Amino acid sequence: MVTFLTTCICLLVITIILCYFYLTRNFNYWKNQNVQCVKPIPLFGSLFSVIAQRKSINGYLNFLYKSTTLPYIGFFVIDQPSMLIRDPALIRRILVGDFDSFQNRNVLNNKYDKYGKNLLSLLKQPKWKEVRSNLTSAFSSRKLRHMVPLLVEVCDDMIHYIKTDCLNLESIDCKNISVNYEIDAISTCAFGIRTNSHENSEFATAAKNVLGTNLLRAFQMGAHFFAPLLVKIFRMKFCDPHSCLFLEKVLLKSMKERERLKIVRHDFLDLMKVIRAKNPQLFSRIVVYHEMVIGTFIQYLLGGLESSGSAMTYTIYELCMNPTIQTRLRNEILTVLAKHEIVTQETIQEMVYLDMVIKESLRKYPPLPFIDRACNTTYTIPNTDIVIKKGMPVFISLTALHHDENYFPNPMLFDPERFSSENKSSITPYTYMPFGDGYRNCLGIQFAILSVSLGLINLLSNFEVIPCKDTPSVISYERSSFLLTPLHNKIYVKFRSLND
Numbered sequence: 001m002v003t004f005l006t007t008c009i010c011l012l013v014i015t016i017i018l019c020y021f022y023l024t025r026n027f028n029y030w031k032n033q034n035v036q037c038v039k040p041i042p043l044f045g046s047l048f049s050v051i052a053q054r055k056s057i058n059g060y061l062n063f064l065y066k067s068t069t070l071p072y073i074g075f076f077v078i079d080q081p082s083m084l085i086r087d088p089a090l091i092r093r094i095l096v097g098d099f100d101s102f103q104n105r106n107v108l109n110n111k112y113d114k115y116g117k118n119l120l121s122l123l124k125q126p127k128w129k130e131v132r133s134n135l136t137s138a139f140s141s142r143k144l145r146h147m148v149p150l151l152v153e154v155c156d157d158m159i160h161y162i163k164t165d166c167l168n169l170e171s172i173d174c175k176n177i178s179v180n181y182e183i184d185a186i187s188t189c190a191f192g193i194r195t196n197s198h199e200n201s202e203f204a205t206a207a208k209n210v211l212g213t214n215l216l217r218a219f220q221m222g223a224h225f226f227a228p229l230l231v232k233i234f235r236m237k238f239c240d241p242h243s244c245l246f247l248e249k250v251l252l253k254s255m256k257e258r259e260r261l262k263i264v265r266h267d268f269l270d271l272m273k274v275i276r277a278k279n280p281q282l283f284s285r286i287v288v289y290h291e292m293v294i295g296t297f298i299q300y301l302l303g304g305l306e307s308s309g310s311a312m313t314y315t316i317y318e319l320c321m322n323p324t325i326q327t328r329l330r331n332e333i334l335t336v337l338a339k340h341e342i343v344t345q346e347t348i349q350e351m352v353y354l355d356m357v358i359k360e361s362l363r364k365y366p367p368l369p370f371i372d373r374a375c376n377t378t379y380t381i382p383n384t385d386i387v388i389k390k391g392m393p394v395f396i397s398l399t400a401l402h403h404d405e406n407y408f409p410n411p412m413l414f415d416p417e418r419f420s421s422e423n424k425s426s427i428t429p430y431t432y433m434p435f436g437d438g439y440r441n442c443l444g445i446q447f448a449i450l451s452v453s454l455g456l457i458n459l460l461s462n463f464e465v466i467p468c469k470d471t472p473s474v475i476s477y478e479r480s481s482f483l484l485t486p487l488h489n490k491i492y493v494k495f496r497s498l499n500d
């Protein structure tokens, strides 16, 4: 009995020692190359504060950025050496000049994940390039022109909802209104599905739950970035499968209906038919085609609803806290609208101050607060001996760059003048990138700006936004989210009719 117990203890000690050596095998990687780095802890790497939920991943990258003035700093994602790039010139190389060495994101693309495997943002080369070039034309200026009247209808739903349900409320969560508006905007413009998410629809709930709202979902998503082994072992999914299944059924029903009635809308679904006809070998099986369409539908919702919804929310919040800016913007909107019978893309382009306000809002609050790339070759940082090995992730903190006093003096001040025609040329390249940059930047930039602009035009020409008792004086953020999500995912304001 004693021998058995001794053997067990010995085996346990040996296992612990082996695990220790395995988990710490890379811990000298940066030290050996004389790169400043954060001291790692076995099992957590440098991410103890993130795993313990003391900091969000965005908060951690921000902290790393501020902890040095050097062009880069090393850290460890569990056992994997990783790097935060601070220097704009090196950022430019990674995103553009040396893109061939940084074509993929660090996030895992899991072949067992029916919905996740077709998300463009998760795809790896060479499939990524093929899909991206096919999808790019969905957002051409001609397509966007067709979308304006559809977006106007969706704005009408939002304004109607606020007028009938919100005006006598003391506080209204403008995040919920903005996200509902964006769900309707993406669904109608890209897929011809007319939803009214403000009316508490099942569709809106499923769309919001794709990313998930609870801690387990946050963990599963985070694991795709930081613990791919766990994803493989436990066959985790990037998106919530129940919500995806619901959305799949709605989409397939809408596709069948369009086939039956021979409806042509020149939207994303029609574009997918053209792509299929041009690439029969790619979509030889209907299941593959459907998976691709559904994957893209979910990608647009994922890419669009939280980020565009947040962009609109934070802009509303800043306008609420800065009444002078709000009045100036409303005056511009009303003056331009008075000159035109209908709103078109040209009408929106005349609203120069609106563009400045949105840009400043995306600076102060980049909805996707960091971007990442995985090195796909062995890369030596130019003019140094520092090697980034194949497979190593590099990160760029958008929040940290956007809030860097050296690039944006008095960074916490909401000042749209930074983007006036006189001032914008003095912004250092690669320090302002709310949509990322380079070949793998955001696919939906123009659509995002169009939908946020139209949403704000309609809100401000109907209502005044004022603070209420629940409006925070400074915004705090959720620590479990990798997006820039406000605390409890809510921001309260009050809407007052302009006719009062």
Ligand code: HEM
Binding pocket: 120, 121, 122, 132, 186, 299, 300, 301, 303, 304, 305, 307, 308, 309, 311, 366, 367, 368, 371, 372, 433, 434, 435, 436, 437, 438, 439, 440, 441, 442, 443, 444, 445, 447, 448, 449
């Ligand atoms: C204000 C709103 C938005 C913001 C701030 C935003 C921001 C971003 C950022 C920072 C990235 C990563 C870029 C990089 O790694 O360099 C990204 C990627 C992406 N975004 Fe957006 N986005 C917005 C709206 C949208 C919309 C409306 C759509 C689609 C309808 C969309 C679709 C995508 C896709 C598909 C990708 C992945 C592109 C690829 O990997 O090739 N985004 N977005």
